[in-house]
Amino acid sequence: TEGIVGGHNLPAAVVTNIANDLVSAIGEVSLLVRFIIFSALIVISYFLSVLTLRPLQRSMQERKRFIANISHELRTPLSIMKAELEAALLQGDMITKRELLEISRSNLEEVDRSAQIIQFLLNFSELETRLASLQLSQVNLSRVARKALRLVEEDAHRQRIALAFEDVDGAVVRGNATALEELVLNLLKNAIRFNSAGGKIRVKIVRGEDGGIKMSVADTGVGIRAVDLPHIFEPFYAGSNVLKKRKESAGLGLAIVRAIARLHRARVSVDSVVGQGTSVGVRFPRYHGR
Secondary structure (H helix, E strand, C coil): CEEEECCEEEEHHHHHHHHHHHHHHHHHHHHHHHHHHHHHHHHHHHHHHHHHHHHHHHHHHHHHHHHHHHHHHHHHHHHHHHHHHHHHHHHHHHCCHHHHHHHHHHHHHHHHHHHHHHHHHHHHHCHHHHHHCCCCEEEEHHHHHHHHHHHHHHHHHHCCCEEEEECCCCCEEEECHHHHHHHHHHHHHHHHHCCCCCCEEEEEEEECCCCCEEEEEEECCCCCCCCCHHHCCCCCCCCHHHHHHCCCCCCCHHHHHHHHHHHCCCEEEEEEECCCEEEEEEEECCCCCC
């Protein structure tokens, strides 16, 4: 048989060759398309796996830091007790009764400190369960903040720290008054603890453009280094510039603040400058009365 291409009669062998060439070309294009699709699937799978594993990796990193922070908190009092007891043993019969009493008193303080850390840890482990069982209703945030300010007023006055409060009418949010009071108290206690004598603390409640309520607690204290900001909400975490002022705290205040904020679907933000102070903001969603 003969084929007709472009109006000319061609031998069958030529037509067959042309057809084979076309099939081969189509096969090569098809192979290229399959390769592109396969490569695209590999790239998409890689990015999906990264997105899927990232929260898990972040959770594992937080868990590691959490364990490291607890270990550090418990290691400190144990190291102090060990050093003091070793010093007493080295003195042998030469140690005086007064020195023994001082070492015993110091060891007792460190034992109490360790017990306090463990108790804080147990309370924190139960926090989310306790928060999940709380009933939410309409809460006047200004009223809660005023009550919290009254509770810390004496402590602030003792350290010569001035308290200021500014709010708006109708600062209503959906929440639990007890939990919100604990949130504000933790912010205020941190602001007092890491402030300086003669410093100031300003609590401000404003209404956002979206109708939500934002509360901020700003102090004139030591501030937080930029490298520490991503970790300050982790339990038992403390930046190097606040370690000297952390002795009376277990480092759970901001972790509790974050847990309570999550319960209220609120977002927490922190702005800080070392040596100038810190401002912690909590933004609550708009309350529709339902």
